[in-house]
Amino acid sequence: MTSRSSTTDAIVLRARPLGEADRVYTLLTRERGKVDAVAKGVRRPRSAMGGRLEPLAEIRVALHKGRSLDVITEVRTIASYWNGLVRPDALATASLFAETIDLFCEPELALPEIYALLAGAIGAVAASGSPAGLVPRFQLRLLNALGLAPADDACVRCGAGFTPSTSSGQARAWLDLEAGGLGCERCYGARGDAHAFDAADVANFRALGAERGSGAALLATLRVARAADDIVTWHLGRRPKARALVYEFSS
DSSP states (O other), rough: OOOOOOEEEEEEEEEETTTEEEEEEEETTTTEEEEEETTTTSSSOOOGGGSSSSSTTTTEEEEEEESSSSSEEEEEEOOOOOHOOOOOOHHHHHHHHHHHHHOOOBTTOHHHHHHHHHHHHHHHHOOHHHHHHHHHHHHHHHHHTTTOBBBBBSSSOOOOOOOBOOTTTTTOEEEEETTTTTEOHHHHHOGGGEEEEEHHHHHHHHHHOTTTTTSSOOSOOOHHHHHHHHHHHHHHHSSOOOHHHHHHHHH
């Protein structure tokens, strides 16, 4: 007989009230992926679990399978970065990360690479003096983990490499969202220089999506940062709400 109870590591993505005293939490778990679970009585002043289920905390949680929702029966804190996230820019950035993963990930689909990405990203935001600068790296690493990253090794239309232009002497590329990758000057040059990546942008785009220790970059050029935003918006069909707060607090 299958047990109705389980214990797993989880990150608190968001929460919403339920009734007078309960709250439903959306958790990204290591073993099961995204899960909605209710914490009964957690909104009461004497609740022992309320302080441990803080936003963006990494926890060890015991879950019991209920009729419609899992029930949280026990919580232990693994890591809390709240002291580093109380700054508006840091909280907005970490919230953007959690919201983006929430929008991309389907329930009950284990994605341990994405769990590790989010756990590391929240810690990096809490320790950073300029957390908004970490957004493009997170976006491209997430797209890579989901198998949605644009092709960047050759033109998506003709398969040619990105060779230097005869006029500028630099290798340039253009992002084609519909085709899912970068295009060469011969195929996309008519779009104009305003939409082009120069050689440094192409290298930066590749390095941002690379794994740590594989020539990875942490910070994006301006054009690459805009492109990473555009790619996420393209796949989601809308821009995450927290993105506006990141812009507001980093400007």
